Amino acid sequence: MKRTVRQLADGREIIYFDERPDAPAREAVDTRDLPPVAATSEIRLDPLAGEWVALAAHRQTRTYKPPTDLCPLCPSRPGKPSEIPEADYDVVVFENRFPSFSEDVSGSPSTVDDMGLVPTAPGRGRCEVVCFTSDHDGSFATLSPQRVRTVVDAWADRTEALSIVEGVEQVFPFENRGEEIGVTLHHPHGQIYGYPFVTPKTRRMLEVARSYQEKHGRPVLGDVLAAERKSGTRVIAESEHWTAFVPPAARWPVHVLVVPRRQVPDIPALTSGERDDFARLYLDVLGRFDRLYDRPLPYIASWNQAPVRTERDLGWLHLELFSILRARDKLKYLAGSESGMGVWINDATPEQIADRLRAAA
Incomplete structure (x- = not known):
């Protein structure tokens, strides 16, 4: 390059x-x-x-x-x-x-x-x-x-x-x-x-990660990843270094995490092989997104990286993708419960979301 x-x-x-x-x-x-x-x-x-x-x-x-x-x-x-x-x-x-x-x-x-x-x-x-x-x-x-x-x-x-x-x-x-x-x-x-x-979401995730690490001696995302791979119920795509799955408590009508098998704090820490492998898997996931409703799917793709100076040992890099489209012509609006109280109510189960994305292969 x-x-x-x-x-x-x-x-x-x-x-x-x-x-x-x-x-x-x-x-x-x-x-x-x-x-x-x-x-x-x-x-x-x-x-x-x-x-x-x-x-x-x-x-x-x-x-x-x-x-x-x-x-x-x-x-x-x-x-x-x-x-x-x-x-x-x-x-x-x-x-x-x-x-x-x-x-x-x-x-x-x-x-x-x-x-x-x-x-x-x-x-x-x-x-x-x-x-x-x-x-x-x-x-x-x-x-x-x-x-x-x-x-x-x-x-x-x-x-x-x-x-x-x-x-x-x-x-x-x-x-x-x-x-x-x-x-x-x-x-x-x-x-x-x-x-x-440090953003509120990251700060809260670090608090959870710290508490879990102190109690179990292991990273929480590592255990979640292992459980999802073992179950397979919500996994939609896998490669040598990455797994894409619907989170078990998905908030959005289309919601996927793309997680590396190895704990790294940020994108610079990825190896050349992990970067190449991500490219192939991510294109697979995005292709499923666009085939889901047979139209370009509106989405947000956000990289969760460890903070620059603090608690980097607790961070586990992952990409979160989600869409507000709950049907081809229907949006999920953030109404009273979500916007007012931060309590999410999903119109689909994570298992249903995963089934639909697997069918869109």
């Missing part, structure tokens, strides 16, 4: 990941007249829940459902410059123009209204966009195994880079797909967040 770092017109970093070492030099210049990025991110600690909330009012003006010929993630064309100056690319990562968190945010920790009740701090971190392909009409599911491997290597590269950014406590690569999920740019892409705190 060939890695090339360049800058966009406003100073943001852009990184090209080319599959061929002899790929053409990436020397195209961003000709746009762009103002400097002016992020005003702030985080506030909810005094009742003990969770950080990010405030990023500057994102209100971000790009929203542009026409295809003005897609900012397609390669640049004569008269139509985009976020990617080159005329073609394999995989590209660049700093988000409308970041939720930014390295350039100024200020110091304080409290709301100087009353000492609600801590507040600058939303320092980093947010990046990952373009999986230059093909606007493609999807992750239509990528080649080689391209998926390039994406995995890009995720690993950026996880390592963001992990040493001052103030970043957790790195989160993810993909949102489909308008039903809230996607406003249809070009195949994902994002990577460098959070200035």
